Amino acid sequence: MQIKRIEIAGFGQFVQQTFDFSAGLQVIYGENESGKSTLRAFILGMLFGFPTRRHLTARYEPKETTQYGGSMDLVVDGTTYRLTRLGDQPATLRNLTTQAEQPMSLLDHWLAPYDEMQYKQLFTFNQAELTALKTLSATDLNQQLQQVGTLGSAPWRATAAALRASADELYKPRGRKPELNQALQQYQAMTTQVAAARAQYPxxxxxxxxxxxxxxxxxxxxxxxxxxxxxxxxxxxxxxxxxxxxxxxQLRPAAAAQPLSSAVVAQYEQLTQTQTELQHTLASARQQLTQQPVDTASQGVLGFYLQHQTEFTTLQGQLPQLQQALGQYQTLTQQVTTAQATYDQQTQAHPELVACLSPNKQAALDQLKTKLRAAATASTTAPGFTADWRLYAGGIGLVAGVVLPLGGFKWVLMLIGLGLLGWFGWNQLAVPNANNHDNLTDDLVAAGFAPNLDRTAALEKLDLVAALQRAQATITTAEQQAAAQASHVWQLLQAYDFAAAWIPVDQAQLVISVTRVTQFYEQIQQLQQTESMSGPDFAYAQRQVTQLTAQVREITDQLQQLAQSQQLADIDALAAAITQQAQQTANAASAEQLQRxxxxxxxxxxxxxxxxxxxxxxxxxxxxxxxxxxxxxxxxxxxxxxxxxxxxxxxxxGRYAELRQHQANQQTELTVMARQWVTRQLGAAWIDEALQTLTSQQLPAILTQATSYFAQLTRQRYNEISLDDDELVVHDAANLHFKLVELSTATKEQLYLALRLALIAKLGDQAQLPLMIDDGFVNFDDTRRQVAWQLLAKVAKQHQVLYFTNETAALTEMLATAVHHLT
Missing domain, CATH: 1.10.287 (Helix Hairpins)
Structure with missing residues (x-):
């Protein structure tokens, strides 16, 4: 991968600035605060993504523009791609040859197997990171080499560290807080208590x-x-x-109505569409009819009718319904009159019972009725004659005294039998008569009856009161029905409010109002038959209206027949059924979604x-x-x-048995924790050994290359780098060994540079990525700096090297392919 061109829209101090790079060693020269570190941070952000707004300092937000980010042209395998990251917009990658968008995963593929942290450890560093070597132990340095040299080992090292930390939480040789240490102390104390408690058990x-x-x-x-x-x-x-x-x-349909077929729905839609078209044509014909001249005598009522012929035609179709509703109202009114007459006759025949109709008397009437029914039931179920042992014994004694020859003893038997029979007869006569001993006086008075009524008379009075109550309820029901029918008739008559000047209707005079409506239509019919027209246009318009009206009625009849064929009352019911069926279909779809x-x-x-x-x-x-x-x-x-x-x-x-049990439990716990501690320590040791084995397979080649670079940097003063018991040491020409702490600061940095370049040379083939160095050789003397620059020139043959510096000597002494000045 080679960086060919950088365009910065806004990043730190750079605004709308462009940099063109070529292969090989690129020197970016600039004084302090000229933007060298900013440009290096921009390149890292373009490759791996800019920091989030939670890390504002690392984002290098520009102060002179609201734009943030930019683009970078990358050359990979001879093809140029443009990587763009602008603000919060998603990053894009485009092939500049084909102008085709590329997935961002392609960038990850180019950078693999390095993530941002591993890239920084290997391909970029500055003087501060080199200087940090003076505080870095040999073990830490060796671990860094192993992490870079063994890609993907970080999770395993984290696992090993976690295992050791977990093991330390269990046990430390000189610790007191770890769990196993405390358990051992407790076990020792328990052993002492067991020894002292053998005598106590029960x-x-x-x-x-x-x-x-x-x-x-x-x-x-x-x-x-x-x-x-x-x-x-x-x-x-x-x-x-x-x-x-x-x-x-709520969306689940009620399983009641038979669904309408698609043919019925299609026929209904066709008929309604035809009806709508005919109604529009009819309205137009009626409009033409209203524009035809009529004579002066007929202009008033007939002219008004023609202006509102649409409304009147609709209402005329409803006239039979209005007349039928009026007839029902008159029938109900007659029923009210009849019921009232019946009630008046009953109250005149029994005026003393009117007070019993009060709601306050109803509870007393119910109580009296309950008592009378209970008394009647008791009287019908009570036995009139019950034989017992006295009847049988007395009869036997009397018969034995008469029949048997017992001498004087028979008179005794006869007297005993007569006594028992008399006792039985007296008890039978003493049974109370239920009809004569009922105490109903208070209940009769509370119900509004005379207090001296017997049970039969009281029952008759209750029947009369019940008849009055039924008559009263009949009147109330008939009045309510008549009122509801009157409201229905008036609702139909209110449709004529627009013609109040010609058809006055009154809620208090329903019969007269319906008669006026009927007479109005009769008058219009006569006027249309006798009216002399001014020309043939009126007759034509009238015929057209008549024909269209007939067609509309025919369509209406067909719709009505269609409704009746589906066992529906009328067209409105058919329309409602179709609408309901469509709604049920929609509800079924919604219900299916909710069902999921x-x-x-x-x-x-x-x-x-x-x-x-x-x-x-x-x-x-x-x-x-x-x-x-x-x-x-x-x-x-x-x-x-x-x-x-x-x-x-x-x-x-000192209870012995319990102490022994605790001691056994502690022994078990100690065994479990000891096994856990050993398992974790062995696991961490195994991971370390495995990583050390993998690293040791690569380190010899890396150390050989690093030795060559380090010898060149130190002008052959040190000619070997080796590991001595996991500690990094160097050898001079006299074969003297030097540890890291014994080297000067600059020599440590040169050692670190030699190791970095050796790693890049050996491992960099896995990804040909640019190498960036930011003022890394500040502590080098002139000679060793010259050698370092020569090494960079060699590395630049395989990797593009971006060297950021403020040293003027680098402008003339480095074997750079290109020099870029920052101002």
Missing amino acids: QYQQLQREIQQLQADQARQQRDLQATEQRQQTLANLRNQWPVYQQLQ QLTAADQQALAQYTDITDLQAAIATQRQQQTTQQTQLTATTSALVTAQTQLQRLTED
């Missing part, structure tokens, strides 16, 4: 049983509470879904509730049950804690 058993029972109760209550919470959540979800379910129920939002289980659950109030009540009941269960669980938990506290005190006092 006192623990009862408390242990209580704890076991409480634990079982707690587990059961927790399960019940969890089930209740789940049901509560289910009900809450149902409450949220109720609006959808309610709308679905609710599962069958949800619908079945929601169907159990009549309305949202019922569902809310179920939620409230469930919530109350949840509160009760939580209270029970809290009480059980509290009791369990109390029992465990008592057990703990007994353990502290």
Whole structure:
């Protein structure tokens, strides 16, 4: 990949500025604050995306323009592409040869296998990053080399670090807070307590049983509470879904009417369209008719009729309905008169019962009727004669005394038999008569009757009152029906309000008003028959109106027949059925969409509730049950804690069995934690060893190349770089070993540069990406700086190198392909 051209719309101090680059070594020269670091940040942002607005400092927002970003032309495999990032707009990538848009994933493919962090670690650095080597340990430097040299190892290293941190949380050799350290301390204390508690055992058993029972109760209550919470959540979800379910129920069609066939609907639409066209033609003919001259004598009423012939024709078709409604009204009025006469006759025959019709008497009448019915039932079901043992014993004694030869004893038997028969007869005579002992005086007075009535007379009075009530109800019903019919007739007559000057109608005189309407049509018919016209146009117009009217009526009759063929009352019912069928079709489509939002289980659950109030009540009941269960669980938990506290005190006092159990539990816990600690340590060690193995396969070649570069940079003073027990060391010509801390700052930077260039030379073939260096050689002396520039020239044969500097010597001494000046 080579950067060919940069166009900056707005980034930092750059506004509408263009830079053209070529292959090889590019020198970008500029003094301090001329924009070198800004240009480097722009290139990084174009390749990997600009920082978000949460990192304003790193975004380099321009102060002189509202535009942000720009474009960059990239040459890949001989083809030029334009990468554009402007403001918050999505980034685009275009092939400048074909002008075809390319997916942004193509840019990721060019940069692979490097992300932004790995690119910065390998292909770009500045003097500050080189200077950081003086505070970088050999292990850290070696780790950086391994991270760059082993792509994709970062997640594995993070995993190893997490395993070690987790292991340290379990155990440290000299730690006190880690869990395993504390467990070991507790185990030692427990061992001491066990040794001192061997003599105490029986006192623990009862408390242990209580704890076991409480634990079982707690587990059961927790399960019940969890089930209740789940049901509560289910009900809450149902409450949220109720609006959808309610709308679905409303959209579901009532399975009643037989659906109309498509042929019927098509015929209806054709007839209504024909009817509409005929009505428009009829209206035009009537308009022409109103413009025809008539004689002066007929201008008034006939002229008014012709001006409103459309309305009158419609109303004339409704005249039979009006006359029929009037007839029904007159019939109902006659029924009111008849019912009133019947009621008056009954009240005149029994004026004393009028007061009983008061609503205040109804409760007393009902109570009296109930008592009379109960008394009648008791009198019909009470036995008139009941035989018992006295009758049988007395009869047997009397017969035995007469028949058997018992001497003087027979008189005793006869006297006993007569006594028993007399006793039985006296009780039978003492049975009260239900008809003569009913206490109804208070009830009769409360109902408005005379207090001395017997039960039969009271029942007759109640029947008369019931007859009066029925007559009164008949009058009320007839009056209501007559009033409703009068309202219907008046509603039909109100359609003639526009002709009040010619047809005055009055709500108080319905019969006269209907007669006036009928006479008006008769008058118009006579005038049309006798009127002398001024010319043949009127006759033609009149015939045309008549013919069109007949055609409209014929179409109307066909529509009526079509309605009746579908068992519908009239045309309006047919139109309503077609509209309803269309609405049902639309509702079915909407219902199908809503059906997808609710599962069958949800619908079945929601169907159990009549309305949202019922569902809310179920939620409230469930919530109350949840509160009760939580209270029970809290009480059980509290009791369990109390029992465990008592057990703990007994353990502290030295109860042997419990201490032994705790000791065994601690042994198990120690074994588990120890295994966890060993597993985590072994896992981290295995990851480190695997990464070290992978790195060691690449490091020899990298260190060989770095040694060559480092020897050139130091003019052969150091001729070898090696690893000594995971520590980076260098060797001079006398084969003396030097650690990093023993090198000067500049030499450390030269070592880091040699390592970077060696990594690029060995690993850079995986992606031919531009190399950017921002004032990286400030601490180099002139000789070593010259050698560094020569190394960059060599690297530039494989990678485009952008060298940002403020050194004037670089303008003349570097083997640069091009020099760019920043001002």
